[in-house]
Amino acid sequence: MTAALELAGVSSGYGAHLVIRDVSLSIAEGTLAALIGPNGHGKTTLLRTISGLVPARTGSILLHGQPIGRLRPDEIVAAGIIHVPQGDLLFPDMTVLENLRMGAYLHDAARVEQQRLEEVFALLPKLKERRNQVASTLSGGERRMAGIGRGLMAGGKVLMLDEPSLGLAPIVIDQIYGVIETLRTSGRTIVIVEENATRIAEMADALHLLDNGSFAWSGTGAQLMSSPEILSAYLGG
Amino acid sequence: MDVLVQILSSGLTLGAMYAISTIGLALVYGSLNMLNMSHGALLALGGYVCLYAMTSLGLPAVAGVAVAMVACGIAGLLIYYLAARPMLASRNFETQIFIATIGIGAVLENIILRTFGPQPVAQPLNLTGAVVVGGVHIPHQNILILAVSVLMMIVVALLLNRTRTGRAIRATAQNRDAAQLMGIRIGRVYAQVLAISGALAAVSGVMISSLSGLLPNMGGDPMLKAFVICVVAGLGNVYGAAGVAIALGLLEAIIQYVFGVQYSFAILLLIVIAVLIWRPAGLFGRAQVVRL
Numbered sequence: 171m172t173a174a175l176e177l178a179g180v181s182s183g184y185g186a187h188l189v190i191r192d193v194s195l196s197i198a199e200g201t202l203a204a205l206i207g208p209n210g211h212g213k214t215t216l217l218r219t220i221s222g223l224v225p226a227r228t229g230s231i232l233l234h235g236q237p238i239g240r241l242r243p244d245e246i247v248a249a250g251i252i253h254v255p256q257g258d259l260l261f262p263d264m265t266v267l268e269n270l271r272m273g274a275y276l277h278d279a280a281r282v283e284q285q286r287l288e289e290v291f292a293l294l295p296k297l298k299e300r301r302n303q304v305a306s307t308l309s310g311g312e313r314r315m316a317g318i319g320r321g322l323m324a325g326g327k328v329l330m331l332d333e334p335s336l337g338l339a340p341i342v343i344d345q346i347y348g349v350i351e352t353l354r355t356s357g358r359t360i361v362i363v364e365e366n367a368t369r370i371a372e373m374a375d376a377l378h379l380l381d382n383g384s385f386a387w388s389g390t391g392a393q394l395m396s397s398p399e400i401l402s403a404y405l406g407g
Numbered sequence: 408m409d410v411l412v413q414i415l416s417s418g419l420t421l422g423a424m425y426a427i428s429t430i431g432l433a434l435v436y437g438s439l440n441m442l443n444m445s446h447g448a449l450l451a452l453g454g455y456v457c458l459y460a461m462t463s464l465g466l467p468a469v470a471g472v473a474v475a476m477v478a479c480g481i482a483g484l485l486i487y488y489l490a491a492r493p494m495l496a497s498r499n500f501e502t503q504i505f506i507a508t509i510g511i512g513a514v515l516e517n518i519i520l521r522t523f524g525p526q527p528v529a530q531p532l533n534l535t536g537a538v539v540v541g542g543v544h545i546p547h548q549n550i551l552i553l554a555v556s557v558l559m560m561i562v563v564a565l566l567l568n569r570t571r572t573g574r575a576i577r578a579t580a581q582n583r584d585a586a587q588l589m590g591i592r593i594g595r596v597y598a599q600v601l602a603i604s605g606a607l608a609a610v611s612g613v614m615i616s617s618l619s620g621l622l623p624n625m626g627g628d629p630m631l632k633a634f635v636i637c638v639v640a641g642l643g644n645v646y647g648a649a650g651v652a653i654a655l656g657l658l659e660a661i662i663q664y665v666f667g668v669q670y671s672f673a674i675l676l677l678i679v680i681a682v683l684i685w686r687p688a689g690l691f692g693r694a695q696v697v698r699l
Contacts, residue, residue: 247590259585276590
């Protein structure tokens with residue numbers, strides 16, 4: 171079986187500075203993989219490289235066996251990678267509904283826009299309530315939901331979420347994780363970047379620890395919890 | 408009463424004229440963070456192409472304007488592909504493109520100078536006659552300018568709000584990274600924006616030259632005013648720019664009436680300085696977002 175997402179020897183960065191060095195990673199279809207590790211060690215850059223916002227300098231990226239490493243970001247979206255970026259990056263002057271509709275910008279998604287919209291509203295009912303509100307006036311939790319909802323509007327095969335719990339109150343984090351759990355049972359392949367390793371360890375099928383631009387450790391949540399040396403060295407546990 | 412009509416008539420005409428050249432600048436800055444310093448030369452190019460189409464090719468006025476719009480749209484595309492696109496990845500894009508477009512403007516102006524000569528020429532698209540309201544003569548030309556400007560603003564608003572292209576332009580202006588993650592090909596958006604801006608510059612150039620005549624460097628003053636309007640509105644804010652343009656046009660008409668023509672630009676600049684001290688990001692601008 172081919173992996174949903176497969177990276178081999180990928181390096182990337184900004185200017186002369188390499189942030190990701192020779193990274194290889196395989197994520198099986200329908201699983202939830204978590205990228206963990208301390209801040210500033212390349213987790214966000216890795217997602218931005220996969221979605222093409224930062225060009226890969228070396229290596230190959232395969233989506234269900236198809237090479238996507240040399241494509242433009244719009245072609246990568248069309249191929250089926252959905253990236254919900256850190257900090258949501260909503261369109262601030264558009265309403266929630268307009269933001270969601272932007273998610274279905276590509277022709278394939280636009281054809282099923284109405285149906286997707288109903289699915290997103292069913293999953294995130296708060297967005298239906300707020301649909302005519304301008305995005306810049308939303309609360310942090312609502313913004314996060316709008317960001318995730320906008321990503322879901324595109325459909326896609328692999329959903330990448332960059333720090334979905336960042337900056338939210340504990341009760342809102344629980345809601346967001348509830349949504350992710352629901353998405354997971356729908357059979358999607360999900361990649362989550364998460365600072366809080368113990369939180370995601372319960373949920374993820376596989377965890378990958380990124381340290382200084384390379385993977386330092388990979389394993390399951392149970393393995394992580396029984397590895398005190400990893401927890402104390404990287405995750406302050 | 409007559410004074411009021413007079414001020415309204417000339418102020419709205421000025422404001423409408425400023426508005427369409429400013430909208431083009433605001434669109435380009437909003438999407439690419441690019442200050443297009445060749446905009447003035449594009450205004451002149453539009454005016455001269457219309458003159459050429461109407462006199463040498465014998466086309467009717469509407470066709471003359473259309474040819475000018477196409478020519479300046481193509482010029483905008485060339486500016487994107489030959490100058491802006493190669494520099495986009497650079498860290499200093501804003502400075503580089505600023506300087507590059509100054510150069511492009513100078514080249515364009517000199518081409519116009521070589522082709523049409525340095526002497527002022529009248530724009531053939533010029534209505535004669537006037538409507539009399541009370542004791543005030545309102546030239547048909549002013550009414551035409553106002554009508555065309557309003558039409559252009561409506562067209563731009565419909566384009567931005569009702570079309571797929573417009574949604575892509577707005578998304579790109581509001582968040583470039585997010586736009587790409589929605590599947591928008593932003594390189595194409597940039598090209599479209601520069602073409603639209605060029606076409607608007609052509610219309611603006613034809614209207615300006617119908618009042619003040621054609622000169623190769625005729626675009627300098629209107630471009631400066633368009634920048635002033637953009638800065639006051641908040642760089643990149645299209646609707647704000649249109650509103651501020653009309654307001655400043657009216658204000659200019661009032662200043663001209665009360666203090667005389669020679670003071671209008673100086674007072675305008677004083678107002679700009681005051682606005683920027685009060686609101687550094689412009690009236691409707693938000694603080695600059697840090698790009699990663």
